[in-house]
Amino acid sequence: AGRGCMTVWRAVEAERLMLYSPIGLHLIDDFTGQPPIGALQILLDRHLPSGEWEPTGIEGVRTPGDVIAYPGLGRSAHAATQPAVRYRVRIEAPQYRPHYLMTDAGIEFDADPYDDVTPPATIPPMPQQVFLLPAPSYPFQTHVRVVRGVLQDASSQPIANAEVTEGANERVLSDERGVFALPLRWSPLSGPVQIDAIDHRTGASGQITVTLPADLTRGDLINLN
Numbered sequence: 001a002g003r004g005c006m007t008v009w010r011a012v013e014a015e016r017l018m019l020y021s022p023i024g025l026h027l028i029d030d031f032t033g034q035p036p037i038g039a040l041q042i043l044l045d046r047h048l049p050s051g052e053w054e055p056t057g058i059e060g061v062r063t064p065g066d067v068i069a070y071p072g073l074g075r076s077a078h079a080a081t082q083p084a085v086r087y088r089v090r091i092e093a094p095q096y097r098p099h100y101l102m103t104d105a106g107i108e109f110d111a112d113p114y115d116d117v118t119p120p121a122t123i124p125p126m127p128q129q130v131f132l133l134p135a136p137s138y139p140f141q142t143h144v145r146v147v148r149g150v151l152q153d154a155s156s157q158p159i160a161n162a163e164v165t166e167g168a169n170e171r172v173l174s175d176e177r178g179v180f181a182l183p184l185r186w187s188p189l190s191g192p193v194q195i196d197a198i199d200h201r202t203g204a205s206g207q208i209t210v211t212l213p214a215d216l217t218r219g220d221l222i223n224l225n
Contacts, residue, residue, distance in 0.1 A: 047086035074111035149220035
């Protein structure tokens with residue numbers, strides 16, 4: 001049996017599963033320029049037709065290059081008939097205030113539909129850098145000088161997510177209580193130093209002058225108008 005028979009081999013094209021991520025986020029500690037420390041919670045919300053945001057519970061994937069991505073987001077069996085979906089990423093960390101909070105509640109983006117034949121309409125060319133600024137609870141090293149204070153409006157209400165700076169050298173954001181902790185690595189050891197604050201959402205601003213090193217031991221109040 002089998003005498004005179006010939007076996008013919010035929011190559012079968014392998015099935016391909018294409019995965020794209022509509023966004024890539026590279027998280028950076030703004031104080032050190034290094035990857036962030038401590039606990040981080042990265043949340044993904046979906047924008048609803050009602051205008052509200054709905055938590056998805058979808059977890060991002062950390063790539064070998066330390067980038068947060070969402071492979072498969074937007075994948076559909078019928079990409080040609082599906083609309084793009086609006087999402088946003090929110091980052092919660094006790095030791096940081098994400099830079100985007102100066103103007104937005106999260107990082108918004110569209111996930112275009114795609115399938116194994118049709119790629120998404122847009123593909124991000126490179127990871128997006130997300131700077132995480134020190135929160136009041138940031139564990140500054142003991143040798144780092146830090147001036148602490150509170151931001152308030154004309155009604156003595158705390159101002160959250162306002163930017164506090166010392167020239168072009170240092171920057172932080174206030175928390176929900178209006179509290180900030182600004183490091184002073186490049187300031188002179190003694191003498192006056194100007195601290196500026198601005199609420200980028202309203203345009204209100206204010207400034208104070210602290211005297212080093214005496215004022216490092218007390219909290220300062222900055223009124224924004």
